[in-house]
Amino acid sequence: MYKYIKRLVDIVFSILFLIILFIPMLIIALCIWAEDKGSPFFMQDRMGKDLKPFKMYKFRSMRSDRKELDGKMTHEQMVTKIGKFLRKTSLDELPQLINVLKGEMSFIGPRPWMLEYYEWMTPTQKRRVSVTPGITGLAQVRGRNGISVHRKIEYDLEYINHFGIKYDFKILVESIIVVLKKQDAEITEKGITEEIKDLKDKRKLKKSTVK
Numbered sequence: 001m002y003k004y005i006k007r008l009v010d011i012v013f014s015i016l017f018l019i020i021l022f023i024p025m026l027i028i029a030l031c032i033w034a035e036d037k038g039s040p041f042f043m044q045d046r047m048g049k050d051l052k053p054f055k056m057y058k059f060r061s062m063r064s065d066r067k068e069l070d071g072k073m074t075h076e077q078m079v080t081k082i083g084k085f086l087r088k089t090s091l092d093e094l095p096q097l098i099n100v101l102k103g104e105m106s107f108i109g110p111r112p113w114m115l116e117y118y119e120w121m122t123p124t125q126k127r128r129v130s131v132t133p134g135i136t137g138l139a140q141v142r143g144r145n146g147i148s149v150h151r152k153i154e155y156d157l158e159y160i161n162h163f164g165i166k167y168d169f170k171i172l173v174e175s176i177i178v179v180l181k182k183q184d185a186e187i188t189e190k191g192i193t194e195e196i197k198d199l200k201d202k203r204k205l206k207k208s209t210v211k
Helices: 002-020 022-035 081-089 096-102 115-120 125-129 149-161 165-181 189-210
Strands: 041-047 053-059 106-108 134-136
Touching: 002 022, 002 096, 002 106, 002 165, 022 053, 022 081, 041 115, 053 096, 106 165, 115 189, 125 149, 134 165, 149 189
Parallel strands: 106 134
Antiparallel strands: 041 053
C-alpha cells in the first residue's frame, strides 16, 4: 500500500516543485549557457528499478567541450564556475524532478548509479534496484561520497529492508541538514572509476576464495 502512496506523493510534489522552481531553474539554465555556450542540461544512462536503464537529468556542470579537452585538463579544471556552485549546493540535481514525475525516480531511495557498477555487483548487492531510485537516500545522509561504495550499498540494503514512511520521513529531514552542510557532495570521474574498481576487485577476490 505504501508504495502507491509514495508514488502519489512523488507526482504531486514533483509537479508542485517544478512550478515553484521554474523561474530559479530557468535562471540557472541561462547562467550555464552564458558562461559556457551549449545545452544547460546533462543526461546520462543510469540503472533504474529492476535493472531498467533510464536517462537521468542534471544541470550541466562541466565545459561543453570536455571531450576534446580530455587528457589536456584535469576533471576539476573542466568544471565551470557555475558548475562548482551547483555541485556544492546540489542544485545540479533539480532537473531530476522530471525523472520523479516520469516515475523513473522517487524523492527518497537508493541513488541511481551508472550501468558499469552492476557488472561487478553480487546478487545480494543488486537488490538495491528492487525499489525506485531516489534523489536522496540513506547512504546520502550517512556520509554521501565520504564513505566507501560497499558502505553505500549496505545503507541502500538497510533502506530496502526497512522500507516505509518512517524511514522516508527521517531521510528527508536529514537530507535537508546534509545539503546545508555541503559536505562530500561531489564525486569525480576518478572517484567513480575507483568505486567500480573496488567492486570489481572484491568480486574477483570472492570468486577466487570460493575456488
